[in-house]
Amino acid sequence: MARPKTHTAEVAERLMECALEAVARDGIGSLPLRSIAERAETSTTAVYALFGNKEGMQRAVLTRAFGEFADDQELIEVTDDPVTDIAGLGAHYVQWAIDHPRLYEAMYGEALAGLTPSEELSEARLRAVARISDAVQRALDSGAFRPADHATVVVSLWAQVHGLATLMMAGHLPDGADPALAAWATIEGWFADARR
Amino acid sequence: MARPKTHTAEVAERLMECALEAVARDGIGSLPLRSIAERAETSTTAVYALFGNKEGMQRAVLTRAFGEFADDQELIEVTDDPVTDIAGLGAHYVQWAIDHPRLYEAMYGEALAGLTPSEELSEARLRAVARISDAVQRALDSGAFRPADHATVVVSLWAQVHGLATLMMAGHLPDGADPALAAWATIEGWFADARR
């Protein structure tokens, strides 16, 4: 009894791809709806029909970005040495951020202060650090790490890689600094015995 | 032989105060020149005469913010125990970020990816971590920290506090996590002897 929809999920996917590309290139701040819609061969109305508004589209882009980031983390094989796993996950974490600076910037920079997160966005965020969280739990269970609160250890390691990634992207890394060694020190800080 | 200037340094200061206030409240992204100029009782032209353009004004705001941040770091008294100093500086670092979330966000978030830094901005940035850098040097000299590259240790500790601050601001801190303990682990990671 009405006109059939043409703003389908397929159009949403096209829009999403164009938007993700634009954000990865120019950052989350500059995302002109007109050019995005034009590139996706539709009109700006589609954005409002499918994502609500610009902020909704930004949220969707960030959710997608977190998903791809989590996929990358999950490429790391799980071994029976949680400490090695943590080191590998950390290195991968930083590398992804370096490879996708604008995306990572948007994920952990402006996103927090600016737009209010949706349910899916929060979930996607959790998945991004799930592997590290798991590895820390195994390190604690195996006795490789001294007894400590799981959340505290996770935050310590997460802050380390997140901070390293951000500083490196910003060009703040002083000459001669070794990020891998820097991260390793934080891991060692949790060792049960002083093995160095 | 010409009309005297009214776009004086005093006007620049008024503009700066209004802009800093606006950025601290709404973030670096939303800084409407018209309303800033109106609040400073001048016109938008003054912004272009005194700061070049909006980006110049943003740079100036960030430089000022870094200055205030560095002032705060320098409030911490220097003792003869560098490790205690580092812990205190780190706690102060995180606290300032929590107290000025939009400012810190602007300083280390968008600023890097977006606008190109000026000379003064780069200097102001360096001053912000000068105290931590000094304390690390003393910790290395005194033998409290095991022999390591100064820049690497600085980056490790800096990344830790920066990461903690960012994650806390973003509400990413898991329940039960103790940021002070988390930071302390990174410090311990550099201890010469396993004193815990």
Add this chain to the structure above:
DNA sequence: GTTGTTATATAACAACGTTATGGATGGAGC
């Protein structure tokens, strides 16, 4: 076909950063 309802593209609107414009200003020259 006509009508009713929904969907969409287009055009209009307000706000933004930036640039042009034209009036205002006050010492220099007489």
Add this chain to the structure above:
DNA sequence: GCTCCATCCATAACGTTGTTATATAACAAC
């Protein structure tokens, strides 16, 4: 003291942004 006129700056205009209103288009029911 009067006229320049180089200089400065508030105002208005321009292009682009996100968003909303409007009018057209497309189908189902009668």
